[in-house]
Amino acid sequence: MAIHRVWRVGENVDTDALAPGAYMKLSIADMAQHCLEARYPALAASLRPGDVIVAGPGFGIGSSREQAVGVLVQLGVKAVIAPSFSGLYFRNAFNLGLLAIVCPDAEKIPEDGFVEIDTERAVVRVYAAQADAPAHPMQELDCEKLPSFLVQMAAEGGLLAQLQRKYAAP
Amino acid sequence: MAAQTLAQKLIARACHRDAVAVGEIVTCDVDLAMFHDSSGPRRLKPMLDKLGARIWNKSKVVLVMDHYVPEEDDDSRRILKIARDWAREQQLPHVYDSIGICHVVLPQKGHLRPGMFCVGGDSHSPTGGAFGAYMFGIGSTEMLGVVVTGKIWIKTPQTIAMHWSGRLAEGVTAKDMMLHMTGLYGSNGANYSAIEYTGTAVAALSMQERMTLSNMSAELGAQAGLIAPDETTREYLHSMGVEVDTDMDYWRTDDDADCEIRRFDASALSPMVAAPHSPANVHPVEDLRGTPVQIAYIGACTGAKLDDLRAAAEVLKGRRIDPGVRLMVAPATLRDQQDAQQEGIMDTLVNAGAQVFATSCGACSGYGNALAGASNVISSTARNFKGRMGSADTNVYLASPYTVAASAVLGHIADPRDILAEAR
Numbered sequence: 001m002a003i004h005r006v007w008r009v010g011e012n013v014d015t016d017a018l019a020p021g022a023y024m025k026l027s028i029a030d031m032a033q034h035c036l037e038a039r040y041p042a043l044a045a046s047l048r049p050g051d052v053i054v055a056g057p058g059f060g061i062g063s064s065r066e067q068a069v070g071v072l073v074q075l076g077v078k079a080v081i082a083p084s085f086s087g088l089y090f091r092n093a094f095n096l097g098l099l100a101i102v103c104p105d106a107e108k109i110p111e112d113g114f115v116e117i118d119t120e121r122a123v124v125r126v127y128a129a130q131a132d133a134p135a136h137p138m139q140e141l142d143c144e145k146l147p148s149f150l151v152q153m154a155a156e157g158g159l160l161a162q163l164q165r166k167y168a169a170p
Numbered sequence: 171m172a173a174q175t176l177a178q179k180l181i182a183r184a185c186h187r188d189a190v191a192v193g194e195i196v197t198c199d200v201d202l203a204m205f206h207d208s209s210g211p212r213r214l215k216p217m218l219d220k221l222g223a224r225i226w227n228k229s230k231v232v233l234v235m236d237h238y239v240p241e242e243d244d245d246s247r248r249i250l251k252i253a254r255d256w257a258r259e260q261q262l263p264h265v266y267d268s269i270g271i272c273h274v275v276l277p278q279k280g281h282l283r284p285g286m287f288c289v290g291g292d293s294h295s296p297t298g299g300a301f302g303a304y305m306f307g308i309g310s311t312e313m314l315g316v317v318v319t320g321k322i323w324i325k326t327p328q329t330i331a332m333h334w335s336g337r338l339a340e341g342v343t344a345k346d347m348m349l350h351m352t353g354l355y356g357s358n359g360a361n362y363s364a365i366e367y368t369g370t371a372v373a374a375l376s377m378q379e380r381m382t383l384s385n386m387s388a389e390l391g392a393q394a395g396l397i398a399p400d401e402t403t404r405e406y407l408h409s410m411g412v413e414v415d416t417d418m419d420y421w422r423t424d425d426d427a428d429c430e431i432r433r434f435d436a437s438a439l440s441p442m443v444a445a446p447h448s449p450a451n452v453h454p455v456e457d458l459r460g461t462p463v464q465i466a467y468i469g470a471c472t473g474a475k476l477d478d479l480r481a482a483a484e485v486l487k488g489r490r491i492d493p494g495v496r497l498m499v500a501p502a503t504l505r506d507q508q509d510a511q512q513e514g515i516m517d518t519l520v521n522a523g524a525q526v527f528a529t530s531c532g533a534c535s536g537y538g539n540a541l542a543g544a545s546n547v548i549s550s551t552a553r554n555f556k557g558r559m560g561s562a563d564t565n566v567y568l569a570s571p572y573t574v575a576a577s578a579v580l581g582h583i584a585d586p587r588d589i590l591a592e593a594r
Contacts, residue, residue, distance in 0.1 A: 012357050012448065015293075016558040021536030024208065025238075025245035038557040058358035061391060062555060063535075064209060064293040066309030087362025087393050088293055092309035147195060149323075159311050160217055163318065167221045 001116045003133045004052035004078055008111040009040060011056030015068035015089065018060070024067065031067060032074040049076030052117075054109045057082060059100075060089025069096045079117055081106045081124060081143075094150045097158035102144040109141070119151045173424035175329040176396050177364035180304035180421070184287035190326045192428065197323050198287050201303075202230050203316050205291030206272050208237040208537070211256040212249050213310035214317060225260060226320035232264040232281055233257055234272035237531045242538055270503025270529045273297035273385060273471040277377075278505050280412040284399040284421045289316055293388045294471055294552065300377065300384040301407070302399035302421045304364075307388065327393050328363040329429040334371035336437035341587040343481060344375055344382040345473065345550065345570040349442035350434070351390060353452025358391035365392040366423060371436030372397060377406035378477040385472045386552055389449045398422035441586060443548075444568035447556040455573055458583045464545040466491070466578035467559075468571050469500035469527070470534040473550025476506040478571040482550075483515040485575035485589050486522035492581030500527035522579075536560040548577045 017039045023031045035044040053072065059082040060068060069092045072080070079099035083106050093100035101117060103124055109115060114127040116134065122145040125137040132138075156162050171189055174182065182190045184198035205214070210233055218224075225231060235253055238246040257265045266275050273294050276282055284302030289295065291313045298305030308316070316322050332351060352359070365387050372380065380397050387395025397403075399418050407414055423429060441455040468474050468482050479501060491497045499519050501507035507529055510516050520526065532538045534551040540560025541547060547559065547566045554566035569577070572586035579589060 012450075014357075014553075014555045014558075016536070016553070016555045020557055022540060022557075022560060024537065025249065038562045058356070058391070061357045062293065062553060064291060064295070064307040064309055066311055069309070084358055084361060086358055086391055088307055088309070088388075090362075091312060095309055095311040095315075159315050160220070163221055163223070163315065167223050167318075 001118060001134070002050065003114050003116055003127065003130055004050055005048070006052055006054050006109055006111065006113045006115055007043060007047065009036070009053060009055045012058040012061055013039065013055055015060060015062035015065055018068035019065055019071050024065065028067060028070045028074050032071040035071040035075065044075060047075040047077060050078055051076065052078055052115055053080045054106050055080060055082040056107060057084040058086065060086040062086065064088055066092040066096055069093050069098050073098050081109065081115070083107065094153045095159040097154050097161070099154050103141050105141045108139065119146055173426035175364070175423045175427045175429050176302070176366055176398055176421060177304065177327060177329050177394060178427070180285065180287060181324060181326055183285060184304070192326050192328050194326045195323060196326065197321050200230065200289055200316050200320055200322055201286040202232065202281060202288040203313065204232040204234065204272055204276055204288065204295070205313055206233070206237050207235045207239070207249055207253045209291030209310050209313065211253040214314055215252060215256050217311070217314045218317070221318065223318040225317050228260065228262055231262060231317065232276060233262055234275050235267040236271045237535065237537050239268040239530045240528045268530065270505065271471040271531055274381070274475055274502040274506070277301060278410055278503060280410045283407065283412060283414060283416065284403065284418060285416045289313070289322060294385050296387040296392065296395040297381050297385040297471060299387065299394045299396040300380040301403060302397065304394055304396070306393045329366055329423065330360060330363050331366045331368050331423070331429050331431045332434065333431055334367065334369040334434045334436045336435045337371055337374055338436045338439060341572050341590045342439050342441055343570040343572060344379040346439055346442045347436070348383060348386040348389065349444050349449070349452045349568060350439060352386070352444065352450045353442065355390055357389065357448060357450045360387070360390040360392035362391060362393045364394040364396060365390065366396045366398070373400065376477055377402060378475040381475065382472050389552060441570055441573045443573065443583060444554055446554055446565040446567065449553055449568060455569070455583065455585045458567070459585060461567070461583040462546055463495060463548045463577050463582060465541060465547040466495055466497045466574050467533060467547055467549040467551065468574055469498065469532055470551040471502055472552040473571055474500055474502040476509050478550060479506065479510045479515050479519070481571040482575040483518040485572055485579065485586055487518050489522055489579050491523040491578040494581050495578045497522070497524040497578045498527055498533070499524045500532045501529050504529050533559050548574050548583060550574045
């Protein structure tokens with residue numbers, strides 16, 4: 001299972017901070033450079049493919065704009081782990097292939113830590129350093145069990161990829 | 171059969187079942203899919219082309235151009251061209267271009283009826299719940315799924331009944347009720363449940379005021395914001411040319427249904443204001459009185475319908491706004507603007523010093539007429555996230571149109587009840 005570097009953000013991170021209205025006319029690649037600039041100006045440039053965002057409650061509140069998911073996917077983010085999500089953002093996440101993991105104790109995950117996400121057993125394993133994985137987790141946090149169709153949707157790259165396979169089939 | 175909430179009944183009908191249990195995941199047939207120029211064609215067309223798929227039922231699709239109109243720059247013109255070309259190419263029967271904001275246009279054009287199951291490509295889609303329809307917002311990729319299959323999955327939500335007894339005092343509105351609730355429960359306090367608004371204070375509200383409640387259910391993080399249909403619903407729909415043929419008595423929560431009830435007294439409610447930068451940072455107007463404002467904005471689906479314009483005019487009649495304030499008014503729809511014109515309301519607003527803007531989403535979403543630079547803004551819109559209205563240096567206070575108008579007159583946040591009392 002993959003090990004992901006963690007970036008921490010606070011509570012109620014809104015869609016207008018993730019994908020600001022003023023940049024909604026831009027391509028997703030250009031918009032991604034402005035992701036969270038009003039709240040965490042350095043974050044977009046720091047994120048690397050495979051990283052994970054750990055947030056406070058209420059991640060993704062606000063607009064239906066799925067670009068608020070798209071910019072994170074564009075920046076290579078694999079998952080967002082938070083005690084709660086906006087329900088609309090949660091749906092958008094899986095539709096675009098991003099895992100949204102509901103973990104009541106998400107805020108126990110430290111800023112410079114590493115995580116492993118086990119959707120099958122519905123746990124997040126937390127590591128102090130990358131070298132500790134997989135043998136020495138600091139802690140194991142329970143998450144809400146995801147319906148299997150959502151896990152599969154994210155694994156297949158989202159709803160569009162799934163529909164493409166369906167419509168390509170003879 | 172087990173007692174059901176209104177939400178459960180609406181979902182059960184849409185998935186062809188007698189009943190659904192809370193927490194159950196089902197697939198529903200969609201009666202109506204609405205999207206706009208930002209969430210719609212520019213995102214859907216390339217994906218549809220990629221799939222080589224067709225729209226499942228064009229008569230059930232509504233396209234509204236409201237976000238990037240009127241076009242301010244080449245990017246906006248490009249986005250609108252995509253929408254208009256696609257609408258023509260697909261021969262969509264229901265297209266509303268530059269006549270107002272989707273959530274208000276939809277019922278005015280007779281597309282909503284009690285009992286329907288609808289999705290919208292916009293987070294304020296719960297507005298449709300005011301008509302006893304289950305309506306919720308989805309993203310563009312999920313909309314693509316609906317547009318090609320006519321179906322969508324849903325996890326049957328818990329219902330929270332927000333029960334408002336008593337009656338609102340003069341100068342206090344549905345917006346104040348909503349701000350009070352977002353302040354109490356927080357921006358995601360409803361955790362994707364279905365809210366149902368009940369009680370004498372809700373029954374007494376006009377349809378447009380009810381729409382404000384349902385609309386801002388999004389600010390509580392609810393999936394839907396429902397109001398059981400009644401005579402007010404029937405009369406409004408009739409005036410929009412829709413005759414309700416469904417059994418209105420069926421579309422209500424059964425007495426014994428499992429639902430959490432939260433109680434409020436409308437009579438005790440003050441005008442409320444959400445301070446920067448969250449719709450949940452709410453205080454009674456008394457606590458923020460005196461805060462200077464440079465811009466007063468009356469706009470958006472939640473704050474510039476005919477009833478909202480009437481409220482603002484009540485305060486502004488025979489007055490001039492403070493010279494240090496810029497009052498911007500962007501009516502929610504052309505129809506509301508025309509009705510307001512006939513009632514003399516537009517003249518009242520202009521004579522007070524208001525500048526009138528196009529009937530579109532405008533500055534609310536930061537897409538058009540974006541507010542630049544440092545200033546305090548008092549606004550009848552739904553969201554005051556940092557940077558939303560165009561500048562991260564802007565401090566946005568959310569309030570009812572009464573409170574926005576009163577603040578424009580005095581140049582600082584003001585209690586509209588004082589001005590209304592003076593007028594008598």
